[in-house]
Amino acid sequence: MGIDTKSRGTRLASFDLTDFPMPTGREEEWRFTPVRDLADLLLDDLAAEVVVQVQGPLGSGVTVEVVGRDHPAIGLAPAPGDRVAAAAWAAAESATLVTLNAGKVEDGVTVVRVIGSDGSTPARPSALHLAILAKAGARGTVLLEHTGLAHLTQGVEIVLEEGADITVISVHDWADGSIQAASHRVRLAQDAHLKHAVVALGGALVRLTEQFELAGPGASLDALGINVTDSGQHHEAQLFVDHAAANCRSRVAYKGALLGPLARSVWIGDVLIRSRAEGTDTYELNRNLVLSKGARADSVPNLEIETGQILGAGHASATGRFDEEQLFYLQSRGIPEELARSLVVHAFFAELIDQIGVLGEIKDALKMAVDSKLDQRSNHNQRRSQ
Amino acid sequence: MTTLEIRDLHVSVDTPEGDKPILKGVDLTIGSNQTHAIMGPNGSGKSTLAYSLAGHPKYRVTSGSVLLDGQDLLAMTVDERARAGLFLAMQYPVEVPGVTEANFLRTAKTAVSGQAPPLRAWIKEVAAAMEALRFDPEFQERSVNEGFSGGEKKRNEILQMELLKPKIAILDETDSGLDVDALRVVAEGVNRAQAATGAGVMLITHYTRILDYITPDFVHVFVAGRVAEEGGPDLAARLEAEGYDRFLSAD
Numbered sequence A: 001m002g003i004d005t006k007s008r009g010t011r012l013a014s015f016d017l018t019d020f021p022m023p024t025g026r027e028e029e030w031r032f033t034p035v036r037d038l039a040d041l042l043l044d045d046l047a048a049e050v051v052v053q054v055q056g057p058l059g060s061g062v063t064v065e066v067v068g069r070d071h072p073a074i075g076l077a078p079a080p081g082d083r084v085a086a087a088a089w090a091a092a093e094s095a096t097l098v099t100l101n102a103g104k105v106e107d108g109v110t111v112v113r114v115i116g117s118d119g120s121t122p123a124r125p126s127a128l129h130l131a132i133l134a135k136a137g138a139r140g141t142v143l144l145e146h147t148g149l150a151h152l153t154q155g156v157e158i159v160l161e162e163g164a165d166i167t168v169i170s171v172h173d174w175a176d177g178s179i180q181a182a183s184h185r186v187r188l189a190q191d192a193h194l195k196h197a198v199v200a201l202g203g204a205l206v207r208l209t210e211q212f213e214l215a216g217p218g219a220s221l222d223a224l225g226i227n228v229t230d231s232g233q234h235h236e237a238q239l240f241v242d243h244a245a246a247n248c249r250s251r252v253a254y255k256g257a258l259l260g261p262l263a264r265s266v267w268i269g270d271v272l273i274r275s276r277a278e279g280t281d282t283y284e285l286n287r288n289l290v291l292s293k294g295a296r297a298d299s300v301p302n303l304e305i306e307t308g309q310i311l312g313a314g315h316a317s318a319t320g321r322f323d324e325e326q327l328f329y330l331q332s333r334g335i336p337e338e339l340a341r342s343l344v345v346h347a348f349f350a351e352l353i354d355q356i357g358v359l360g361e362i363k364d365a366l367k368m369a370v371d372s373k374l375d376q377r378s379n380h381n382q383r384r385s386q
Numbered sequence B: 001m002t003t004l005e006i007r008d009l010h011v012s013v014d015t016p017e018g019d020k021p022i023l024k025g026v027d028l029t030i031g032s033n034q035t036h037a038i039m040g041p042n043g044s045g046k047s048t049l050a051y052s053l054a055g056h057p058k059y060r061v062t063s064g065s066v067l068l069d070g071q072d073l074l075a076m077t078v079d080e081r082a083r084a085g086l087f088l089a090m091q092y093p094v095e096v097p098g099v100t101e102a103n104f105l106r107t108a109k110t111a112v113s114g115q116a117p118p119l120r121a122w123i124k125e126v127a128a129a130m131e132a133l134r135f136d137p138e139f140q141e142r143s144v145n146e147g148f149s150g151g152e153k154k155r156n157e158i159l160q161m162e163l164l165k166p167k168i169a170i171l172d173e174t175d176s177g178l179d180v181d182a183l184r185v186v187a188e189g190v191n192r193a194q195a196a197t198g199a200g201v202m203l204i205t206h207y208t209r210i211l212d213y214i215t216p217d218f219v220h221v222f223v224a225g226r227v228a229e230e231g232g233p234d235l236a237a238r239l240e241a242e243g244y245d246r247f248l249s250a251d
Helices: A035-042 A083-091 A324-331 A337-356 A360-385 B046-054 B078-083 B101-113 B119-132 B137-141 B150-164 B180-197 B233-242 B245-250
Strands: A051-055 A062-068 A094-100 A105-115 A125-134 A139-147 A151-160 A165-172 A179-188 A193-200 A205-214 A220-229 A234-243 A249-258 A264-273 A281-290 A296-305 A312-321 B003-015 B018-031 B035-039 B059-068 B086-089 B096-100 B168-172 B200-205 B218-223 B226-231
Touching: A035 A083, A035 A125, A035 A151, A035 A179, A035 A205, A051 A094, A062 A105, A083 A125, A083 A151, A083 A179, A094 A105, A094 A139, A105 A125, A125 A139, A125 A165, A151 A165, A151 A193, A165 A179, A165 A205, A165 A360, A179 A193, A179 A220, A193 A205, A193 A234, A193 A337, A193 A360, A205 A220, A220 A234, A220 A264, A220 A337, A220 A360, A234 A249, A234 A281, A249 A264, A249 A296, A249 A337, A264 A281, A264 A312, A281 A296, A281 A337, A296 A312, A324 A337, A324 B078, A324 B096, A337 A360, A337 B096, A337 B101, B003 B046, B003 B200, B018 B046, B018 B059, B018 B200, B018 B226, B035 B233, B046 B059, B046 B078, B046 B086, B046 B168, B046 B200, B078 B086, B078 B101, B086 B150, B096 B101, B101 B119, B101 B137, B101 B150, B119 B137, B119 B150, B119 B180, B150 B168, B150 B180, B168 B180, B180 B200, B218 B233, B218 B245, B226 B233
Parallel strands: A094 A125, A105 A139, A125 A151, A139 A165, A151 A179, A165 A193, A179 A205, A193 A220, A205 A234, A220 A249, A234 A264, A249 A281, A264 A296, A281 A312, B035 B200, B035 B218, B086 B168, B168 B200
Antiparallel strands: A051 A105, A062 A094, B003 B018, B003 B059, B218 B226
16 A cells, blocks of 8 residues: 555546446555445435435525436536536436525525434445535525434535635534445536535534535635544545636645544545646645544645745644643632543533534534533543442 | 641652752741741742642652641642642743633632632732733733733732732742833732731742832742751841852852
C-alpha cells in the first residue's frame, strides 16, 4: 500500500456500478474502512427498505415529491466516486426530491426523516436516494435525520443553482449495530452558498463521502462536521472539495471526540484547486479529542494547487489527548473529574455547534443529541468505577 | 477554627532521569486568620509544596502527612481537597477554551458548597467581587483565562478565592509579573477575602514587595526543600536587606 500520487481530480467517478471493481480494502478510498462490514452494500440487488418521511413548512418555498430516477431534477450532481455510492444509484428506481423554489425565502426547516427498522428483525441491505435542489436565489434549511436500525447505502445529491443560499444538516443517530454508507454529492453554481453539516453519533459504522464541486464563479461552501464516537464505533468522513471555478471560497471544520477504547474515526480532506480556479480562498481544519487509551483517529488533509493565482489555501489538523492541566485546574476548584471532562468536551464542540445551528431550535437539538451521547458515557464510567 | 498540619513531608517528582526528591521534610502548621509567608530562592521547592498540597499528579508524596482539621488530605482526590476547603491560586493559571467564566464560577461554587447558589444573590455577589477586582463584566462571557493578560489571570485567581471562600488558601507567587497597581488590587482582594472568611493564608513569594500590602504573621524561609528559618515580619525585612545568600552559602 503506497501513497496515492495521482491527482484527486483523476479518480474514477461514474453512474455505472460495473465501472467500479470490487474494493479489496487496499485502495486509497477504502484503506481506512472495514470493507467487509459494507460488502452487502456493494452489490446490485439492494432493497428499498428504509422509510422516508418528510415534514416541512407548508408555505410555497418548498416542494416535496417522490419522482423517478429519470426526472430532470435527478442526476444533476457529480457522479458517484466509489462502488458503494454507485450501488445506491443503481438500486434507486425513485427518489425523494426536495425543491427549494426559485427566489423564495423559507424560514422553517424541512425535516427529512430516514427511519430504519425497530430492531426486531435484522436490517436488510438497502439503498436510498435523496435529492435537494435549490433553485436560483432560493433560501432555506433542510435537516436529514437518521434513526433506527439500518444497513444502508444512501445517495444524497445537493444542487444549488445560481445565487441559492441554503443549509443542509445531516444527523446520523442510528441505533447500535447500524451500518451506513452515505454519498453526498454537491454542485454549486455561480454565487451560490451552502452550509453543509454532518453529525455522526450512532451506528456501528458510518462512512460519509462528501464531494463538493464549486462549479460556478463566486460559489461559497462551509462544510462542518462533528463526530462523537464510542468504543466499537467507526465514523468516517472523506471530503473532496473541488475548486473548479474562479473566486470561490471554502471553509471546512470537522471535530471529533473519541470516547471509548475501541473508538475509531477517520477524516480525509482532499482539496483541489484547479488551474482555472484563480482567486480561490480555502481553509480546512480537523481536530480530534481522544479521551481514552486505545482509541484511534486518523486525520489526512491533502491540498493540491494547480494555480498560483489564489487568495489563500491552508489546512490544520491536530489530534490531542485530554489536557491533564485543564483537568487539574477544574478539579482544584472542587469540580469532580467526570464533570470536569464533560465541561471540556462540551467546550470543544460549543463553537462548532453554534456555527452549525443558525436556527435556535437546531442548535438546541444538536446540543441535546451530543449531550445525551456524552452523558451515556459518563454514566457508564460512573457505574464502572463503583 | 481550621488547622492545616504539614508533618515531615517528603515529595519527589518524576523526571526522565528518574525520581528526584524536592521536598525533604517540611513541617508547617497554619491556622485560621493567620498569614504565613513562605519565602526562598528559586528552585527551593516552594511551588512543589503548593502543588503537592493541591494534589497535582506530577508530584509524589514519599513520606510524611498533611492533615486538614484532622482529615488526611493526602488520601483525597484533587477535587475532594478543594471541597474540604483548600484553595490554590496558581502561578500559571490554565486556559480552558470554550468554558465561560460565568459557567466555571457557578459550577465550582456549586461543587464546593454542595448545592447551586441562589441565582439572584449569586449574580450580585459575582458582580461585586468582579468590580472590586477591576474586572469588566464582559469577562463573565469570556473563556476561562483565555487571552487574559498576566495580571488578569492573577486577579481571576483571587476572584475565585473570594467567591469559593476556602478555609486555607495557598497563593503561589501571586505577585509575580504584576505592576504596582495590579499588586495593590490583588492584595486588597486577598485581605478582603481573609477578613470575610477567616481563611488561613500561605503566601508563597520570592520578593518582599507584596508584604507591604499583606502583613504576614509568620515568615518561613524555604531552602533546599525544607524550612531553614522561621520568624515574624521582621525576618522579611532582614531578607529584603540581606537576600538569600546567607542560606545558600550554608547549604
